[in-house]
Amino acid sequence: MTAAFELRGLTAAVPGEKGAVRLVEEVSLHVRAGETLAVVGESGSGKTVTFTSALGLLPKPGRVIAGEALLEGEDLLKLSPEALRRRRGARIGMVFQDPLTGLNPVFRVGEQIAEVLRAHLPISRREARERAVALLARVQIPDPARRVDDYPHQFSGGMRQRVLIAMAIALGPRVLIADEPTTALDVTVQAQVLDLLGDLRDAEGMAMVLITHDLGVVARQADRVAVMYAGRVVETGTVAEVFAAPRHPYTISLFRSIPDVEAPAGTTLAPIAGSPPDPARRPVGCAFAPRCFAVSDAAGCRSARPLLIGAGHEAACHRQGAAELAA
Amino acid sequence: MSVTVEQIDAAAEAAARRRAAIRRYTRHPGFMIGAVGIVLLVLVALFAPWLAPHSPTRTDLMNSLAQPSATYPLGTDQFGRCVLSRLIHGAQVSLQVGFFVVLISLSAGTIIGAVAGYAGGWIERALVAVIDILLAFPSFLLALALVAARGNTLDSIILAVAIAYTPRVAAVMRSVVLTIRPRPFIEASRAIGLTPWKIVLRHVIPNALPPVIVVATVSAATAILAEAGLSFLGLGVQPPTPTWGNVISEGQTAITTNPLISLSAGLCIAFTVVVLNLLGDGLRDTLDPQMRRSTGKLL
Numbered sequence: 001m002t003a004a005f006e007l008r009g010l011t012a013a014v015p016g017e018k019g020a021v022r023l024v025e026e027v028s029l030h031v032r033a034g035e036t037l038a039v040v041g042e043s044g045s046g047k048t049v050t051f052t053s054a055l056g057l058l059p060k061p062g063r064v065i066a067g068e069a070l071l072e073g074e075d076l077l078k079l080s081p082e083a084l085r086r087r088r089g090a091r092i093g094m095v096f097q098d099p100l101t102g103l104n105p106v107f108r109v110g111e112q113i114a115e116v117l118r119a120h121l122p123i124s125r126r127e128a129r130e131r132a133v134a135l136l137a138r139v140q141i142p143d144p145a146r147r148v149d150d151y152p153h154q155f156s157g158g159m160r161q162r163v164l165i166a167m168a169i170a171l172g173p174r175v176l177i178a179d180e181p182t183t184a185l186d187v188t189v190q191a192q193v194l195d196l197l198g199d200l201r202d203a204e205g206m207a208m209v210l211i212t213h214d215l216g217v218v219a220r221q222a223d224r225v226a227v228m229y230a231g232r233v234v235e236t237g238t239v240a241e242v243f244a245a246p247r248h249p250y251t252i253s254l255f256r257s258i259p260d261v262e263a264p265a266g267t268t269l270a271p272i273a274g275s276p277p278d279p280a281r282r283p284v285g286c287a288f289a290p291r292c293f294a295v296s297d298a299a300g301c302r303s304a305r306p307l308l309i310g311a312g313h314e315a316a317c318h319r320q321g322a323a324e325l326a327a
Numbered sequence: 328m329s330v331t332v333e334q335i336d337a338a339a340e341a342a343a344r345r346r347a348a349i350r351r352y353t354r355h356p357g358f359m360i361g362a363v364g365i366v367l368l369v370l371v372a373l374f375a376p377w378l379a380p381h382s383p384t385r386t387d388l389m390n391s392l393a394q395p396s397a398t399y400p401l402g403t404d405q406f407g408r409c410v411l412s413r414l415i416h417g418a419q420v421s422l423q424v425g426f427f428v429v430l431i432s433l434s435a436g437t438i439i440g441a442v443a444g445y446a447g448g449w450i451e452r453a454l455v456a457v458i459d460i461l462l463a464f465p466s467f468l469l470a471l472a473l474v475a476a477r478g479n480t481l482d483s484i485i486l487a488v489a490i491a492y493t494p495r496v497a498a499v500m501r502s503v504v505l506t507i508r509p510r511p512f513i514e515a516s517r518a519i520g521l522t523p524w525k526i527v528l529r530h531v532i533p534n535a536l537p538p539v540i541v542v543a544t545v546s547a548a549t550a551i552l553a554e555a556g557l558s559f560l561g562l563g564v565q566p567p568t569p570t571w572g573n574v575i576s577e578g579q580t581a582i583t584t585n586p587l588i589s590l591s592a593g594l595c596i597a598f599t600v601v602v603l604n605l606l607g608d609g610l611r612d613t614l615d616p617q618m619r620r621s622t623g624k625l626l
Binding site for chain 1: 529
């Protein structure tokens with residue numbers, strides 16, 4: 001089965017003092033219909049930039065300098081801005097991190113949902129409104145016929161995120177990209193929103209990309225996972241594979257830094273020392289080398305970029321075998 | 328169709344919200360004084376022919392420069408025209424100038440500023456350059472030149488003053504839009520595939536309007552001042568049509584014997600300006616509860 005959405009060697013950059021600064025480099029990912037791909041990584045690892053640049057939403061002066069973004073086989077990056085605009089919202093939807101400010105405060109929520117429909121379909125105001133009510137019901141807003149005329153400030157954070165999800169799925173897109181959809185919400189609401197997204201994915205047969213930094217969310221929601229570090233994918237595989245036997249030292253360190261309630265009392269967490277490199281000053285070899293517990297000059301960690309190796313479960317590390325030993 | 332209990336509740340809720348919103352305005356003393364003052368001025372201008380005791384242009388040479396009396400409550404000018412009647416009719420010119428200048432400069436400035444702020448890149452640089460040049464140019468001089476070139480009819484005065492004020496509105500609009508452009512709902516509306524024009528018209532401008540409306544109200548006052556200034560210099564609306572500016576200017580010759588002529592016209596202008604500024608301040612405080620703090624600092 002071909003992927004509903006696939007990135008091939010996507011590289012995006014912003015102009016810097018000494019030439020282009022690459023925010024994301026050679027990112028290749030794919031997600032199939034009915035499947036959830038989780039993209040994890042710490043802040044600044046390029047998770048969001050990867051997808052905003054694939055959709056032509058990267059703020060200026062950022063720009064894609066190489067790669068393809070295939071939506072059901074069609075390269076979005078080769079489309080005219082107008083053609084790309086017509087795909088956005090209709091065939092590929094995106095939900096952003098902050099639901100509190102994601103809605104225009106001066107218009108009723110129903111009008112904003114209707115606006116998406118009317119931007120892509122030749123339908124009347126009345127019909128758009130009826131469909132907005134149906135969409136609110138679809139995302140489990142109670143009493144949708146009445147809430148459709150409310151303003152965003154009358155909705156809670158979780159409800160606003162539901163409205164944004166309703167807008168993203170309004171036209172039945174094949175791919176839904178959810179960028180940290182629950183980061184701004186409190187824990188009980190997080191679970192509800194994630195369950196809703198999972199249900200919608202199954203009902204619509206959408207491909208879903210879930211950008212997150214929460215490994216718990218990955219374990220619960222995703223089928224496959226891609227771990228990003230310093231603008232690159234460093235490990236990818238099914239959730240089962242990666243969680244059972246992480247191969248990249250960064251992934252291993254991430255798991256070690258999660259608190260475990262079953263650990264004996266007195267156990268200290270193992271944070272990853274240091275911080276991710278500035279995109280303008282990434283090291284020559286592996287970007288993770290300065291923070292890596294398994295770093296080795298002999299293996300070429302400080303001199304050569306590691307490539308993603310493996311079948312299905314891939315990792316970009318010069319010392320994959322050694323890393324497992326060290327763990 | 329039957330009406331359910333929920334619908335009645337919803338209607339009551341909406342009515343309560345509207346009442347709360349109206350109360351925000353009625354409880355603001357500046358806004359109320361400004362609003363009442365403006366309504367009074369508009370009524371005076373609309374009903375000038377019925378309110379004025381005499382024709383504003385009828386001369387009574389037997390009674391030139393008369394002191395205030397029962398027939399002429401504010402006395403007469405050197406041609407024996409009733410000063411009160413001239414002031415009442417003069418309100419028409421001043422309010423027309425204020426209204427149309429705001430209408431033109433608000434619409435043009437809003438569009439120009441919003442496009443500049445939202446588009447960015449060379450479009451923004453070009454528009455900002457034009458705005459800056461027009462701002463740097465003394466607006467009164469610009470108005471003088473335009474009136475001199477087009478002839479001093481009311482239309483060309485309005486046009487001249489509007490051209491002078493458009494860049495101010497545009498500059499404010501652009502700076503507000505710059506704060507709105509990075510807000511997530513703009514990114515979200517791009518992600519759902521809205522056209523750039525739709526984003527500007529539906530999402531950028533409505534959110535940027537409150538501070539711009541305040542600027543527009545205050546510039547109505549300065550527009551009225553500008554018209555009065557032009558009329559005072561003899562470049563405004565031509566006599567015998569009365570305007571507050573030319574009443575001051577004509578009263579100048581009799582300032583020692585009958586100071587009330589210039590003084591009362593000056594007070595009319597001052598009253599209008601104060602009332603408009605109070606209205607502008609009131610709008611700033613009440614227009615948007617969320618903006619109440621931030622606009623206070625912005626302007």
